[in-house]
Amino acid sequence: MIRATAKLIMAATLLFFLSLTSLSAQTADNSPGGFDLRQHEGNAWVDSVFNSLSLKERIAQSMVIRTFSNRDRAFYDSISRIIIKYNIGGLCFFQGDPQQQAQLTKYWQVLSETLLLITIDAEWGLGMRLKNAWSFPKQMTLGAVTDNELIYKMAYKIGEHCKSIGTQMNFAPVVDINSNPANPVINFRSFGEDPQQVAIKGAAYIRGLQDAGVMACAKHFPGHGDTDSDSHYTLPLLNHSRQVIDSIDLVPFRAAMAAHVSGLMTAHLYIPALDARKDMATSISDKAIDSLMKQVMGFEGLAITDALDMKGVTAAHQIGEIEKMAYLAGNDILLLPLAINAAINKIIKAIDQGEISREEVDARCRKILTYKYITGLNTFDYDDIDIDKVPALVNDAESELITRQIYEQAVTIVKNQRDLLPLQRLDTLRIASVAIGSSAVSAFQKTLELYAPVTHFQAGDAPTAAEISTLRKHLQDYNLIIISLESPRLLPRNNYSVTQAALQLIAEIKSLPSHTVLDIFGNAYLLKSFADNKDLDAIVMSYENNDLVKDVSAQMLFGATG
Template sequence: MDKRRILLGFVLILSACAGPGQFNPNQSWAESTLNKLTLREKIAQMMVYSMNMQYMNYESDQWQEIQQHLSTDGIGVLHIWFGDAGSSLTMLNKIQAESKVPILVDADIESGLGRRYPGAVTLPPMMAIAATGESHFAYEAGRIAAEESRAVGIHFNLSPVVDVNNNPKNPIINTRSFGENPDSVDRYSVEYIRGLHDYGMLSTAKHFPGHGDTETDSHSALAQIPSDSSRLWTIELPPFKSAIDAGVDAVMVAHVNAPDFQDHAQDPATLSKFWMQDILRDQLGFKGVIITDAMRMGGIIKNYSDEYALVTTIQAGSNIIIQNMNLKKSIDTIERAVIDGVILKKQINESALKVLKMKERLGLHRDRLIKTDYTYQQIGKAENFRMAEEIALRAITLVKNEGSVLPLSPAIDDTLYVVDLYDEPNNHSESSL
């Protein structure tokens, strides 16, 4: 018999035998894994569990809670607030090893891992990077963030901030943005994303549809963008389009609205089909993952119940939800909504598959553990500290020079006083400037 016929027959037999829990050679790892998961496990892939990656005793309440999640529905995405390299090498590796499905680990690494992990590099904020006038520094910032984060098991950066900081009264974005000019934000964001990607880290453009022209911190209350259509399409939205064109992996929707522009004027973007489907998906062409900002923030909890917000954000199009600190309750709520027909199973399957594909793209299905040697090689490299210092030096900007007092030319015996201002009383023994 012709060898090709034998091979074809063998493939057909394999395909016919491949049931829901078996490997199908025509499926990707993500697709095959999805078929093995229960409804609750699929929902868990969409949920973010938050913790500090710092030492905890096995008898502690949180460790017992983690073990309970791992042994039941699983943890799909893990958010790290703060941590240390030693705990990542031990505790995070243990969590990953015990997880049925590799866990996607995220963190806010806007200004380098040093903001979260001692010993790592702290980078100047994004506005300072743009103040250098050289976009390659944004690439270097992305590279350093990715190198160090991957070395402690963090795969997914909830950054860059692509908001246009065009409102001086903004209480939350300011120096986190690349600036007040959309073109500048475009340019530096794209380079930062490229730096992350080239060194193996997923990226997020936030805070959609723009948190720059607001006067409210959405951590405290719902923030409004006082913008009409033309302003949104020329200022707030172009940086998101540029990030999408650059291949950004996720877009974070924020607890903001634009009542002069959107349907259902009072809905935050996190609960809005208009923003997620009509604008982000249909008009901007984004095909990646939509992740919510934290659902425990004031912009949500002051106006909506946890249950309503969870169900509505999924109906609106969210794929990953930074849920309100009770993973089991969140899964219960969504499972009940699916059973009742309020949320379609198709939506859960599509979202869980997107998350699994992120994990597959990172290679976590082949190797999910952190390597000790790699951690010690990458964290706190002298060349990366030098790069951070160079960015900081190049970012120094002279804003005013009334009376031409600068540059200073003190006599050798003059005393120079530096005034260091803080929001609260402090006992700092030296300046942090």
């Protein structure tokens, strides 16, 4: 207790001085195969740390708890108390700011008796969770890229961003095969529907991230792509046969293993072909994890649960029992446990009752410590994170360039009747642009006018019948109308938030005698809304809804990119 109190005083003092410190970022083993666990057996640092831990602390190394960097001091103190009391394995950061997260990481690393594994969900970069940090393209967009080296470069850059704020593991990439367009949770987060392409692109992401010195975690084992419900709120049923699981769902996970992925995240799914026991999620099933993942497939890295506070497991099982079941099933990391003390006590009781051996508990702790060593935590110093440089490091020019290059490859001309695109003979065109979902001239419209005179119109997400009629009259004097659909959301609820009124406006415009181009800034599955597209001369799929892709897409219409 004296030792813990001294560390708390030291950490509180350091919290005051955090903003004054600035030195180089930590290093890690970036050589090919550096994240191959077998290359780091018998490590003296691992042995030293392991031997300093009690049984409870060895179990607690499997616990990675939820935290934020946008809360108040009372919240931060509550996290500090957990770190001191249990000597937990790590933290998973959610919403906040990168500079504040870096400060808190330094604070908690100094406070912790055993260095913490700092993790985050940053599939498309830190901007997925943090404000004031760069967001790269989503994985659906990456699925349209032909040069997978761009995926590698993007993941490497994400790794650099993670390291700059002291993060050792990114829970990415998603390697689920999104074979169900109605999937409410994976969807645009997947590379696509082709198992081989998902495997190739996932491996490129993994190599990039880990070559930057940050652990990758492929998810959601054994495959969450063909579900129509969200495991955050229920336990989805996946009725795939074992043959389908082996030949389709597991293909990207095998590729991830070949790329020496550090972790596989286990999904909260009910898959009778793997384990038919009532309410038995794969994340807490020994048949899915210990048997299939570890014994059959030979995975030697970290088996990591999906969040244990999700309804996919909490709806049918008691907290404390959930954590014990997940641990006994073979998981090395219990992500976002709800009852640390109860879980540790239940696991110790399971040891006493012979449900799991002390040797297995020790082996899991050693594995976690070995990965901490691989990422450079053995040489960590609180000065390793340069707070002052964080804003520039996570919003650098190279990240914008890589993002632009990805969009230039990904933006797709789906239909191009009579080779209308790229637009030519501009002197013969009277061009109007209609931005649906924009209340002012959009970035797309601003780029259009760099190439030709364009008259701009805007329409809301749900234009009224009177507004549609008025707009139709205004457009009759133009011989080319470019419609930009800028209202979509990426998830399928309510037709990706594209209203019937918006679809009616598009139908009215395409009925005019002018040539019509539709540019969709949203989910590729929106194309089903335009299956009857005979009156549209050209359709462009731009995948996302931000100013950078709008600039790229507008330029492509004139042949300046693509």
